[in-house]
Amino acid sequence: MTKKILIIPDSFKDSISSSEFCDIAKTALKKINSKTIVHSIPIGDGGEGSLESFKLIKNYTFKTSTVKSPLNKNIKANYCINELEKIGIIELAQASGIQLVPKRLRNPLNTTSYGVGQLINKAISDGMKKIILFIGGSATNDVGIGMLKALGYTFKDSNNNELIANLKNLKKIKIIKKGSIHETIKKIEFIIACDVSNPLFGKNGATYVFGEQKGATGMNLNFIEDSVIHFSKIVAKNISENYSEHSGAGAAGGLGFAALSFFNAKFTEGFSLLSQLLELEKRIKTESYDYIITGEGCIDEQTKYGKLLKKLGSLGQRHSIPVIAFAGKIKKDLSVLNLPGISSAYQITPHNTELNSAIKNTSVNLSKSLSEEMIKLLN
Numbered sequence: 421m422t423k424k425i426l427i428i429p430d431s432f433k434d435s436i437s438s439s440e441f442c443d444i445a446k447t448a449l450k451k452i453n454s455k456t457i458v459h460s461i462p463i464g465d466g467g468e469g470s471l472e473s474f475k476l477i478k479n480y481t482f483k484t485s486t487v488k489s490p491l492n493k494n495i496k497a498n499y500c501i502n503e504l505e506k507i508g509i510i511e512l513a514q515a516s517g518i519q520l521v522p523k524r525l526r527n528p529l530n531t532t533s534y535g536v537g538q539l540i541n542k543a544i545s546d547g548m549k550k551i552i553l554f555i556g557g558s559a560t561n562d563v564g565i566g567m568l569k570a571l572g573y574t575f576k577d578s579n580n581n582e583l584i585a586n587l588k589n590l591k592k593i594k595i596i597k598k599g600s601i602h603e604t605i606k607k608i609e610f611i612i613a614c615d616v617s618n619p620l621f622g623k624n625g626a627t628y629v630f631g632e633q634k635g636a637t638g639m640n641l642n643f644i645e646d647s648v649i650h651f652s653k654i655v656a657k658n659i660s661e662n663y664s665e666h667s668g669a670g671a672a673g674g675l676g677f678a679a680l681s682f683f684n685a686k687f688t689e690g691f692s693l694l695s696q697l698l699e700l701e702k703r704i705k706t707e708s709y710d711y712i713i714t715g716e717g718c719i720d721e722q723t724k725y726g727k728l729l730k731k732l733g734s735l736g737q738r739h740s741i742p743v744i745a746f747a748g749k750i751k752k753d754l755s756v757l758n759l760p761g762i763s764s765a766y767q768i769t770p771h772n773t774e775l776n777s778a779i780k781n782t783s784v785n786l787s788k789s790l791s792e793e794m795i796k797l798l799n
Contacts, residue, residue, distance in 0.1 A: 423710045424457040430728045431469040432717040435782040438462035438469035448790040453798040467556025468513035485542050487515045487535035490559040507550045508543030513557040521559045526635030528561035537570025550609040555672040562587040564678025572599020590647035596658040610685035613693050618670035620677045626670035691731045712743045720751040733761030
């Protein structure tokens, strides 16, 4: 009997996108049994790859714009719009994602979220009245000051001198001047999609939880944290109430805080939003899949806190469909991770492999692992 499979993965950080995973998996499955019916939905839970899902949703048109990268270089970034409903979709990772910064150059003191602001500006110029911003996978810890500068906000010191809008100058800011676009922004509905619930600062905040993976060193962390705290106080004094403790304020290096404070944004889970727009549950029920294949770079303690695997496991369990996961690294045994619905999980990387080698060989390892494990189920 012909098997029907849904492939719906997340991206593997610093390695393959969710679309690339889908292509690799489809090729491997078809080699095992050419009659296998394979459907693919590249997806993200708010980070890199989230935009890809909108290629599967009606009435969204993709556009390209030249923006500044996290290192302030000109790059091409995609976004999409729905002209009928006046909705703009922006993925932060397109302009300010950590995958755009080579590991040796990662340092939040030198990266900017300016490009995200440029994309927002484009969506506003296109006449969008609602903007959904996926903010996972950021390379920055600048509390969104770069984004705000691109939207016309200016920042001044105690002598009324304008400052360059970057993390290094956060502690010098005393005055925030609204740009002409501020009144327009107030009329736009902003939805922030991400799976991070961290506050802005503190031991569970943006800097101490995510700073090191963005290249911050031990000595820099305290300076960055103090700068972030100072900026939040100035924002609370000049712009809005203090959102520093709000769930998600620490997302994307504090860009969540900026969105709350300057855009009056509302937060939602990235996967839940995409699932709704894709009518994922209806599709799974209608298509009667035999298996759901998913994957992400690492399965660990964080996976059980609302990540893609957790959500798909629940969906599979509701519809009695086995969900099979493939990951670059599995740090904990599946039995202790509380992931109901995930029937099996496989680490594609051979044990004792160095990280750089694992990242370089992700495509090969994924194809090999899929071929070895799925042949038992498709023949």
